[in-house]
């Protein structure tokens with residue numbers, strides 16, 4: 001860009017260098033006057049061995065922030081930096097450009113401030129609109145590969161990489177036939193893929209952000225599915241994020257992606273799962289913290305999108321907060337059933353070769369026919385509210401679910417010619433199954449039920465009257481039932497702490513005091529040996545229909 005052009009042209013000829021400054025052989029000078037023996041003498045003082053010029057002015061579309069692109073040459077290398085206007089006005093801030101190779105130091109910084117101010121005043125600097133995020137901005141939809149009149153300038157490296165992931169490969173038909181058709185008979189995979197499309201038009205129905213979570217045992221293709229969802233918009237490997245991150249980073253990503261789906265793979269990979277609950281809360285309530293921008297003005301970030309997550313445990317396992325389950329569509333026990341042995345390899349390969357085009361085309365076709373379809377959403381909304389029965393959690397999710405299915409309907413219409421065919425009936429069947437499950441709102445209870453079931457089925461590992469050979473999973477002692485901590489650790493894995501904490505809080509297991517601290521275990525003595533044991537509340541055991549006596 002412009003690089004070659006400027007390469008050979010002396011800087012002075014492109015810009016007006018403001019008096020008293022001048023540029024000589026790419027170095028910046030300032031005309032100064034000295035009094036010598038009563039006579040005033042002119043002398044050229046060298047300010048810097050680099051002579052930067054301001055090449056562009058960027059005006060933020062959503063705020064009043066202004067940024068400048070500055071350009072300079074240093075030992076034959078050309079440098080472009082985009083910095084906020086405040087940097088050019090501050091000696092201290094300017095010094096930071098020394099790290100970027102500009103010869104700016106304590107002595108000359110004040111001259112640079114003067115120089116830039118005069119330079120901007122006297123040159124007609126091209127003004128360009130910019131944004132630091134993508135998606136729907138002030139009524140205009142910004143897709144980075146489509147938008148030509150708005151420059152996207154991300155705030156940090158992470159966002160820059162995300163922006164870079166917006167690339168295309170393959171063909172429209174290639175994606176439909178090789179990527180989508182591969183999973184079209186698996187509604188549990190189709191739903192999140194549709195959610196990836198639905199995200200960018202969510203604002204049309206005035207729906208709040210929610211999470212679509214896919215959970216199931218390891219190696220069932222969840223990570224592959226996340227990549228497939230990402231392939232709608234760009235290079236999947238780069239687009240998909242991880243849970244090994246922070247609350248603030250998630251917020252920034254959500255803000256940057258704005259309308260585009262926020263895809264995060266493998267909730268088990270979180271280095272601290274305690275951040276997941278506030279993360280979901282923040283995401284669905286769209287409550288980015290207010291934070292100061294570079295020039296001190298406050299702003300609140302917002303987004304209108306869907307989050308798509310995967311993990312071995314349902315994400316609500318980590319989120320006990322009231323209301324969170326009602327904002328998560330749970331696709332559980334995920335697996336691609338009845339597929340050939342090399343199915344997952346095929347899936348990975350197909351998304352490596354086909355991405356990005358379908359998303360661009362979807363936005364384009366939606367834009368020209370949205371009015372025709374939007375009314376249809378009301379029908380889906382009504383239909384899904386009806387099949388929700390009296391399930392409170394499902395009722396609250398029904399509009400979102402209906403919207404995702406509606407998006408499937410729209411895709412069928414928009415890409416009829418290319419043979420895109422979403423099985424909408426199968427998605428309704430999936431919804432009814434979710435309805436039957438009905439315990440999705442209460443993961444801690446489900447985990448307890450599962451653990452008790454396992455012990456019930458493996459009585460030889462229950463230490464009741466006789467000590468088992470090998471490992472002990474649980475105890476029955478003086479009319480009470482206890483888990484062995486080692487068993488819980490093995491069964492609950494990374495979530496052990498969180499779930500035990502929730503169990504204690506809910507009164508499923510008993511609370512004891514140990515030197516002033518609340519603990520969920522006590523020491524029991526069986527046959528002269530002491531064991532640490534986690535006592536389960538009698539009431540909950542009988543409520544769930546177990547009897548270990």
Ligand SMILES: Nc1ncnc2c1ncn2[C@@H]1O[C@H](COP(=O)(O)OP(=O)(O)O)[C@@H](O)[C@H]1O
Nearest residue numbers: 217218219220221222223224225344345348349
């Ligand atoms: N990068 C890859 N390229 C091709 N195949 C892959 C790749 N990663 C995983 N697979 C295939 O997918 C299988 C596991 O799927 P994965 O999506 O990782 O499941 P999950 O996320 O549910 O644990 C692997 O056994 C392998 O066959």
Ligand SMILES: [Mg+2]
Nearest residue numbers: 222223224266
């Ligand atoms: Mg995985």
